[in-house]
Amino acid sequence: xxxxxxxxxxxxxxxxxxxxxxxxxxxxxxxxxxxxxxxxxxxxxxxxxxxxxxxxxxxxxxxxxxxxxxxxxxxxxxxxxxxxxxxxxxxxxxxxxxxxxxxxxxxxxxxxxxxxxxxxxxxxxxxxxxxxxxxxxxxxxxxxxxxxxxxxxxxxxxxxxxxxxxxxxxxxxxxxxxxxxxxxxxxxxxxxxxxxxxxxxxxxxxxxxxxxxxxxxxxxxxxxxxxxxxxxxxxxxxxxxxxxxxxxxxxxxxxxxxxxxxxxxxxxxxxxxxxxxxxxxxxxxxxxxxxxxxxxxxxxxxxxxxxxxxxxxxxxxxxxxxxxxxxxxxxxxxxxxxxxxxxxxxxxxxxxxxxxxxxxxxxxxxxxxxxxxxxxxxxxxxxxxxxxxxxxxxxxxxxxxxxxxxxxxxxxxxxxxxxxxxxxxxxxxxxxxxxxxxxxxxxxxxxxxxxxxxxxxxxxxxxxxxxxxxxxxxxxxxxxxxxxxxxxxxxxxxxxxxxxxxxxxxxxxxxxxxxxxxxxxxxxxxxxxxxxxxxxxxxxxxxxxxxxxxxxxxxxxxxxxxxxxxxxxxxxxxxxxxxxxxxxxxxxxxxx
Amino acid sequence: xxxxxxxxxxxxxxxxxxxxxxxxxxxxxxxxxxxxxxxxxxxxxxxxxxxxxxxxxxxxxxxxxxxxxxxxxxxxxxxxxxxxxxxxxxxxxxxxxxxxxxxxxxxxxxxxxxxxxxxxxxxxxxxxxxxxxxxxxxxxxxxxxxxxxxx
Numbered sequence: 001x002x003x004x005x006x007x008x009x010x011x012x013x014x015x016x017x018x019x020x021x022x023x024x025x026x027x028x029x030x031x032x033x034x035x036x037x038x039x040x041x042x043x044x045x046x047x048x049x050x051x052x053x054x055x056x057x058x059x060x061x062x063x064x065x066x067x068x069x070x071x072x073x074x075x076x077x078x079x080x081x082x083x084x085x086x087x088x089x090x091x092x093x094x095x096x097x098x099x100x101x102x103x104x105x106x107x108x109x110x111x112x113x114x115x116x117x118x119x120x121x122x123x124x125x126x127x128x129x130x131x132x133x134x135x136x137x138x139x140x141x142x143x144x145x146x147x148x149x150x151x152x153x154x155x156x157x158x159x160x161x162x163x164x165x166x167x168x169x170x171x172x173x174x175x176x177x178x179x180x181x182x183x184x185x186x187x188x189x190x191x192x193x194x195x196x197x198x199x200x201x202x203x204x205x206x207x208x209x210x211x212x213x214x215x216x217x218x219x220x221x222x223x224x225x226x227x228x229x230x231x232x233x234x235x236x237x238x239x240x241x242x243x244x245x246x247x248x249x250x251x252x253x254x255x256x257x258x259x260x261x262x263x264x265x266x267x268x269x270x271x272x273x274x275x276x277x278x279x280x281x282x283x284x285x286x287x288x289x290x291x292x293x294x295x296x297x298x299x300x301x302x303x304x305x306x307x308x309x310x311x312x313x314x315x316x317x318x319x320x321x322x323x324x325x326x327x328x329x330x331x332x333x334x335x336x337x338x339x340x341x342x343x344x345x346x347x348x349x350x351x352x353x354x355x356x357x358x359x360x361x362x363x364x365x366x367x368x369x370x371x372x373x374x375x376x377x378x379x380x381x382x383x384x385x386x387x388x389x390x391x392x393x394x395x396x397x398x399x400x401x402x403x404x405x406x407x408x409x410x411x412x413x414x415x416x417x418x419x420x421x422x423x424x425x426x427x428x429x430x431x432x433x434x435x436x437x438x439x440x441x442x443x444x445x446x447x448x449x450x451x452x453x454x455x456x457x458x459x460x461x462x463x464x465x466x467x468x469x470x471x472x473x474x475x476x477x478x479x480x481x482x483x484x485x486x487x488x489x490x491x492x493x494x495x496x497x498x499x500x501x502x503x504x505x506x507x508x509x510x511x512x513x514x515x516x517x518x519x520x521x522x523x524x525x526x527x528x529x530x531x532x533x534x535x536x537x538x539x540x541x542x543x544x545x546x547x548x549x550x551x552x553x554x555x556x557x558x559x560x561x562x563x564x565x566x567x568x569x570x571x572x573x574x575x576x577x578x579x580x581x582x583x584x585x586x587x588x589x590x591x592x
Numbered sequence: 593x594x595x596x597x598x599x600x601x602x603x604x605x606x607x608x609x610x611x612x613x614x615x616x617x618x619x620x621x622x623x624x625x626x627x628x629x630x631x632x633x634x635x636x637x638x639x640x641x642x643x644x645x646x647x648x649x650x651x652x653x654x655x656x657x658x659x660x661x662x663x664x665x666x667x668x669x670x671x672x673x674x675x676x677x678x679x680x681x682x683x684x685x686x687x688x689x690x691x692x693x694x695x696x697x698x699x700x701x702x703x704x705x706x707x708x709x710x711x712x713x714x715x716x717x718x719x720x721x722x723x724x725x726x727x728x729x730x731x732x733x734x735x736x737x738x739x740x741x742x743x
Contacts, residue, residue, distance in 0.1 A: 027680065030640060118678045
């Protein structure tokens, strides 16, 4: 029986559930399609994992659930599984003729919500909707919990910081991990309780929105404030009183916590409340608010990310301070950006770096100040520093091109000079997340400007070089297993594009300082979805104490490339490092 | 309504295939999927299977000739084939595939060769039988087929 078209999805859930089936076996594909159609689901089939991934990326909200075979020639099913889980956060069901415990276990480890054995029966497929439903339920709970728990840095910074910054300890990793992909759709809590609303619709408390909220609160007077009044003042269509109420609650908790924390906050890795915009905070379009200590902070940002959509979020507010520019547009799978900002004594102050916003003239103004997490891609490196050090997410291997770049914001004293001569070819930014010392750990790259126009492989190899070093560090037990410093040169970035097999998703936006909420949210949410190394692994940085690590995957994009061309001016790319498959190492670390 | 003699023949043939282990319940599942929207579903699937499995078997054959020591590759191909056989319930073929993989595990090339010959044979036999089966089915005619119940 033919499936009702998408438009008739108003029928009772789970009718019309949109399933994507991926299997290289054409016979199975046909059978599964038929079975699913008979369940009244809307089916799309795909014989290639890569194509499937593309499809998912292009039409993000087009599917509710993915069913994939484990053994596929072009990509390992588990990899696909990871990607989907991270990037799209969709439930994935694995299938295989092989029912060995170890395989099933692997599936579960990689995040599969179910593992079916072939031959698959229709009755097994009938119930797959439960996975979609369950996820929605969890999302609601998480969002609720999230609101209550979190420490909204954004408030403190009063900045364009993104919605949720988990400033708190790395124990929040789970929390972070669970953070869902937040897009900027409105949502009401009630919607979630209705599973029929398969589409995600959530309120994303973006910088802008939050700013309006804060303004409204201030206008009303903090003591006289109430959700209704705020709602009216904010005048945002679609925003409900409940949204405001819960946000207000968070805000209150946040403020009270701020007061308590203010004294207690040390440089040991917590964001300071006195994160002034000057400190770049504003410029950070960071998932987590990284606090950068004003003086001599060595900030290391480790961005490992599958996708760093750093759309320069720095809105006008901080324009004065930083003339921030946006972004990194790194798109790809979601990954957390780990920002690690140690101060001059090696303290890390970033709990979580979401996106690094490029700071336009940051560095020079800030002097040694810290954070320059913002890496101004749009601009030449004259102001910015950071060495992008990407950490490679262990799970993603070359295919997914996870380049992990860690932005190191020249924290080191030695590097301070770097800032000064930004105009000259820089800088070695060494980031190593080694515990040995704040500097030794850092991978140093000299980004070579001219480097990479050459073949892809060259670049790739250069990139890989970096990573390898990191992995080596990992081996030696450095806490930062995930630090692969990869410094890209402009060209490098271009090549990264090739290097990364992933197709650029639509996440990339022109680096022109657009504020793209959607991307922000994507970015924001990504860390949570990432399962990264436990904080302990990372947290063992002596110098750097991050609370949570977010991994960004640097994806390529044309825009990035453009940016890079400006950005990497004068950067030398050091290709001393060899990139071997880091995966095993990382795997151990991460999945030990 | 009474089964025509053709229908009885078909039923008998099918029973034979099951009894002799050529097919398993997956085949029934396929027949249950067949409906008005796809009246020739089973035949289409079976045709698809034979086409794809022939390709896989050619790969294996080639691998056995060219890189016989590459047991991992052989195993991987056979794994694919096995997965495919499970789609239509080709039991005998599937069992031979399993044996082949066991030989791969033991890196027993000779065993692999022999086992593969069996796979090929079972594959060919099944193909023939199913072709006859579908031929008979076609004779019955669409309406009768549609009303025919799954086993």
